[in-house]
Amino acid sequence: MHLLASLAVMMEGRQLTKLAPVDVLILVLYFALVVFIGFYAKGKSNTSEDFFLAGREMTAWIAGLSFVSANLGSLELMGWAGAAYQYGILAAHWYWIGAIPAMLFLGIVMMPFYYISKTHSVPGYLQLRFGEGARALSAVSFALMTILMSGVNMYAMALVMKTVLGWNITFSIWVGAGTVALYVMLGGLRSAIINEVLQFVLIWAGAAMIPILGLIEAGGWTKLKAQMAVNLGSTDYTHMWSTLGSFKDNPMGVHWTGIVFGLGFVISFGYWTTDFLVVQRVLSANNLRAAKLAPVIGAAFKMAVPLIVIVPGLLALSVLKNADGSIMHLVPESMAASTGQHSYNEVLPLMLIRYCGPGLLGLGITALIAGFMSGMAGNVSAFSTVWTYDLYGAFINKKASDKHYVAMGRWSTVIGMLVSIATAYLVMGAASIMDYVQELFSFFIAPLFGTVILGMLWKRATKKGGFWGLLAGTASSVGMWLMVSHNPANIRFMILQLHADPDTIMRVQAMAANLYRALWSWVVCVLVTVVVSLFTNATPISELSGLVYGATPIPDDGSKGLFQKPIFWACVVITVFFIVNLIFW
Amino acid sequence: MSERAEISIWFFCGILMLGYGIVLIATGLTEIHHPPPTVLAELQPTLWWGVVLAIFGGFYTVRFRPGKS
Numbered sequence: 001m002h003l004l005a006s007l008a009v010m011m012e013g014r015q016l017t018k019l020a021p022v023d024v025l026i027l028v029l030y031f032a033l034v035v036f037i038g039f040y041a042k043g044k045s046n047t048s049e050d051f052f053l054a055g056r057e058m059t060a061w062i063a064g065l066s067f068v069s070a071n072l073g074s075l076e077l078m079g080w081a082g083a084a085y086q087y088g089i090l091a092a093h094w095y096w097i098g099a100i101p102a103m104l105f106l107g108i109v110m111m112p113f114y115y116i117s118k119t120h121s122v123p124g125y126l127q128l129r130f131g132e133g134a135r136a137l138s139a140v141s142f143a144l145m146t147i148l149m150s151g152v153n154m155y156a157m158a159l160v161m162k163t164v165l166g167w168n169i170t171f172s173i174w175v176g177a178g179t180v181a182l183y184v185m186l187g188g189l190r191s192a193i194i195n196e197v198l199q200f201v202l203i204w205a206g207a208a209m210i211p212i213l214g215l216i217e218a219g220g221w222t223k224l225k226a227q228m229a230v231n232l233g234s235t236d237y238t239h240m241w242s243t244l245g246s247f248k249d250n251p252m253g254v255h256w257t258g259i260v261f262g263l264g265f266v267i268s269f270g271y272w273t274t275d276f277l278v279v280q281r282v283l284s285a286n287n288l289r290a291a292k293l294a295p296v297i298g299a300a301f302k303m304a305v306p307l308i309v310i311v312p313g314l315l316a317l318s319v320l321k322n323a324d325g326s327i328m329h330l331v332p333e334s335m336a337a338s339t340g341q342h343s344y345n346e347v348l349p350l351m352l353i354r355y356c357g358p359g360l361l362g363l364g365i366t367a368l369i370a371g372f373m374s375g376m377a378g379n380v381s382a383f384s385t386v387w388t389y390d391l392y393g394a395f396i397n398k399k400a401s402d403k404h405y406v407a408m409g410r411w412s413t414v415i416g417m418l419v420s421i422a423t424a425y426l427v428m429g430a431a432s433i434m435d436y437v438q439e440l441f442s443f444f445i446a447p448l449f450g451t452v453i454l455g456m457l458w459k460r461a462t463k464k465g466g467f468w469g470l471l472a473g474t475a476s477s478v479g480m481w482l483m484v485s486h487n488p489a490n491i492r493f494m495i496l497q498l499h500a501d502p503d504t505i506m507r508v509q510a511m512a513a514n515l516y517r518a519l520w521s522w523v524v525c526v527l528v529t530v531v532v533s534l535f536t537n538a539t540p541i542s543e544l545s546g547l548v549y550g551a552t553p554i555p556d557d558g559s560k561g562l563f564q565k566p567i568f569w570a571c572v573v574i575t576v577f578f579i580v581n582l583i584f585w
Numbered sequence: 586m587s588e589r590a591e592i593s594i595w596f597f598c599g600i601l602m603l604g605y606g607i608v609l610i611a612t613g614l615t616e617i618h619h620p621p622p623t624v625l626a627e628l629q630p631t632l633w634w635g636v637v638l639a640i641f642g643g644f645y646t647v648r649f650r651p652g653k654s
Contacts, residue, residue, distance in 0.1 A: 022612050026605060033601055040592065062594055194594050201598045205605065205638055213625050319624075357621025359612035359631045363605060 016164050017353050023362025030202070030366045034183055034373070037194050041187025048405045051188035052385045053120060053284050060290035062197055064297030067103075067281040068305075069196035072203060073153045073375020077309055077368060078160065081351075082344035084313025085330055087252040088237025089584060091313065092306045097264040100299050100577045102272035104570045106282070107295035110273050112554050113456050114283060115291045117546050121283075122276040122452070123390040129455040129547050130466030132394065137470055138451075139390035141444040142276060143383055147416060149277075150379035151423025156345075157372035158424065163342075164349045164365060173424050176369065180376045181417040185410045189284060189385070192377040196281075199370035200301075206367025207308040210348070213355040214315035227318040231327055237317065240584045247495070247504050247512070254512040255495070262515030266522040270449030277382040289557040292566040299573050303580065312351045320350060380420070384412040443481070446518035447473025450525030457549050458533075459541065465533030473525025480517045494520060592651050599645025602638045609635025 019027070045051045058066070083091040119125040123142060127135035154173045161167035183191045218224040225238045236243045236250055243249045244256035272278060272295075285291035320328045328350075329341070336343035342350060352364040388409045393400070400408075451470040454461045483490045492500040494516040544551040559565040613632025620626035 022608060026608060029601070029604055029608075033597065037597065194597060197594050198597055198601065201602065205602060209630055209634055213628075213630060216628070217625060354624050355630065357616065357623045357626060357631060359609045360634060363609070 016166075016349060017361065018165060019362060019365070020358035022359050023365065026359070026362035027366050027369070030370065031179060033198070034179060034195055037198070038183030038186040038191050041183075041191035041194060045186070045188045045190055046406070048388075048402050048409070050190065051406045051409050052389065053280070054188070054190040054193055056284055057286045058193060058281075058284040058290070058294075059286060060293040060297060062193065063282050063285045063290060063294035065200050065301065066193040066196040066284075067278055067294055068298035068302050069200040069203075069374050070192075070278055070281055070378035071302075071375075072200065072305065073156065073371050073378070076305075076375070077203070077207065077371045078156055078345050078348050080309045081313040081316075081348040082330075082346075084310040085316050085347045086313075086344050087250075088317075089240055089310060089314060090237075090243075090250060090252045090254070092240060092310045092584070093259050093263060095302060095306045095310070096577060096581060097259065098268045099272060099302050100573065101264065102268040103295045103299035103302065104574060105269065106273040106279070107292045107299075107566055108570050110452075110456060111282060111291045111295065112288065112557075113547060113549070113552065114279065115285070115288050116552070116555065119283075120389050121386055122274055122279055122448075123386055125547070126451065126455070126466070127390070127394070129544075130451070130461075130470075131463040133467040134451065134463070134470055135390055135394065137467065137474070138448060139386050139394075141448070141474060142386050143391065145444050146277060146379040146383040146386075147419050148423050148427075150376050150383070150416070150420035151425075152427050153372055153375035153379065154420060154424035155427040156375075157369060159345060160349055160365070160368045160372070163346045164353065173421055176372060176376065177417050177421050180373050180380060181414050184377050184381050184384070185413040188406075188409060189280065189381050192381040193281065193284060195377060196374050199374040202370045203367045203374075204308065206363040206365075206370070207312075207348075207352075209360055209364070210351050210355060211307050211311040211315065214312060214319060214351065217319055217355075218315060224315065224318050228314065231317060237314070238584070240581060242585055247497070247500075252512065253504070254515065258495075258512050258515040258519070262512075262519040266446045266449060266518045267515065269453070270445035270518070270522070274448045274452045275445060276386060277378050280382050280385060281378075287558065288555060289559055289564070289566065292557055293569065296566050296569045296573060300569075300576075303573070303577060309348075313347055316347045316351055320347075320354070376417075376420070380413055380416050383416045384409045387412045387416070443477045443521075444474060446522040447477060447525035450522045451529060454526060454529050455548065459544055459548050459550055460533055460538055461529060462533045462536045462539055464536045465529045465531075468532045469525045469527075469529025472528040473521045476524040477517055477521035480520060484513060484517075491516075593649040595645050595649040596651060599642045599647075599649060602642030603646050604642070606635050606637070606639025606642050610639060611635075 044055070049055055080091055080094065083094075114125060117125060117128055119128060123135045123139040126138050154177060157176050158169040158172040161172035162169050183195060187194070215221065215224065218227060225235070228237055229235045241256065244254065244259060247253050247255050282291055282294045285294050316328075316330070322328050330344050330347060331339065331341045333343045333345060335341065336346075348368070352361065356364050388405055392408055392412075393405060397404075447470055450473055451466050454469070455466055480494060484494070489502075489505055491505055491513050492498055494513065497504065541551050546552050557566070562568050609631050613629055613635050616626070616631055617629065
């Protein structure tokens with residue numbers, strides 16, 4: 001409570017602006033429509049298939065936009081805009097190599113197995129492939145992670161309200177959480193998906209004016225780069241790859257191996273292919289072709305998101321000024337609390353206020369709240385599914401009626417939201433929102449990816465191998481985190497630089513450490529899975545049908561002609577991906 | 586939601602954007618002679634963005650209106 005009291009004092013006098021009546025009108029219109037959608041969807045959410053998987057009747061476009069929107073919360077918008085200010089264009093790696101290849105891999109390679117196994121969740125797939133032990137471990141860690149993530153999203157939204165409008169942080173958390181709980185409880189995944197698509201459109205409508213007006217003010221991209229080079233005394237902030245040859249050469253303190261293998265392979269593939277929060281959206285697709293195409297559509301839109309997230313952060317390095325005309329310097333959250341300066345995470349609201357008057361400001365604020373709602377709804381709907389199917393239905397009450405499980409889904413939505421609220425208050429103590437999230441990712445997601453990918457692609461992987469590999473990978477991740485928390489210098493073992501100097505050790509602490517922890521925990525998971533599998537009896541091929549590559553005839557997805565084939569569009573997206581990386585090399 | 590649904594998701598998107606577009610156009614018109622104290626307010630961003638949203642929202646509202654097969 002002492003921390004809350006401090007924040008309440010800090011909020012006084014730090015309010016950036018206030019809403020005009022037209023802004024309030026825009027906000028009210030949004031909330032009214034969201035609640036209407038909740039009641040509208042309630043009438044269509046009577047069975048568990050309806051409530052947890054939206055009746056499996058979504059088109060590729062809807063599932064694809066929902067897939068990418070579930071990941072586009074306030075946390076994304078504010079955290080990565082702040083990261084772009086802090087680390088430069090390197091932050092865009094989390095949108096491109098940290099997302100696109102994995103999303104395409106999910107659509108083209110993994111989705112057929114998820115889809116034809118008719119699983120209702122990722123832990124559900126693990127149960128089919130590796131048995132109850134792997135499912136329990138995965139479900140518990142996932143439930144924990146979604147609740148923590150949901151709390152992080154709440155905190156992010158409360159920060160927006162605090163920074164921009166001076167609203168009480170507790171008020172923001174409870175109003176936002178209450179609205180999301182209402183519409184997810186009423187309409188389940190269907191309601192969440194409708195709102196996610198709506199929020200995706202709204203986020204673009206509300207945030208696009210920042211980069212457009214910012215680039216006009218800066219005089220275009222070329223002049224922006226030149227101005228940043230003058231202000232920062234370095235051109236490192238506008239290169240994505242050329243500075244990654246050494247830990248010391250770039251603002252993030254990361255090496256290209258960390259970006260390619262840690263982020264681009266383990267974290268990215270782990271998140272986009274095994275995190276049920278996003279996979280659940282694709283499982284709602286109405287046929288196999290839609291299920292394969294949805295992640296490809298999502299990838300195309302994901303590639304454009306840096307325009308509204310990364311570009312504003314970069315623009316702030318050039319155009320954001322104090323009242324006296326000097327360049328404004330943003331600082332870490334922990335320092336901002338004591339010095340009264342603005343923090344990295346406030347960069348997006350600061351840019352919003354710079355360009356947006358009444359009306360546009362309301363739209364931008366609504367977009368940020370919509371982003372928050374999207375992240376919260378995604379987490380809470382996924383939590384309620386995994387809790388109901390993979391924990392409650394699997395271990396507590398196996399033989400209840402379908403109606404009972406729907407009721408449990410609704411109640412777990414409310415209880416999950418209450419736990420998230422408690423988490424939001426805990427998150428306030430973290431120095432950086434994004435670092436916190438990265439820690440969560442590497443605890444659970446990286447080892448899970450090792451288990452799922454071996455389960456799908458390697459017939460010899462056994463139930464015991466899957467369980468012990470997942471357990472060892474997760475334990476090793478937590479162990480590495482404790483090791484570095486105990487003594488930051490221990491990070492030299494993770495980056496394989498045993499004689500790293502103190503400067504390097506300090507630079508890699510924030511972001512790079514998480515990438516390498518994910519990488520090593522994945523390696524541990526895979527090694528343990530392989531070794532244990534080879535020492536245990538192989539699973540009969542007949543039990544692997546529909547679950548493993550090589551033991552499963554993949555059905556035709558019904559594509560007619562080149563332009564209907566998901567693989568064709570995946571090739572188009574990956575080509576554009578390479579081109580944009582070369583442009584910003 | 587699928588095409589079988591009574592109200593398309595795209596209609597929800599369209600009606601919200603149309604509403605916002607109209608609100609922004611009205612606000613933008615009042616700002617022509619009283620621009621807000623924001624950077625580049627002289628470009629009338631509220632008015633022009635309102636026009637863009639109204640066109641986008643109007644198209645989706647009409648194209649996916651309830652009852653249209």
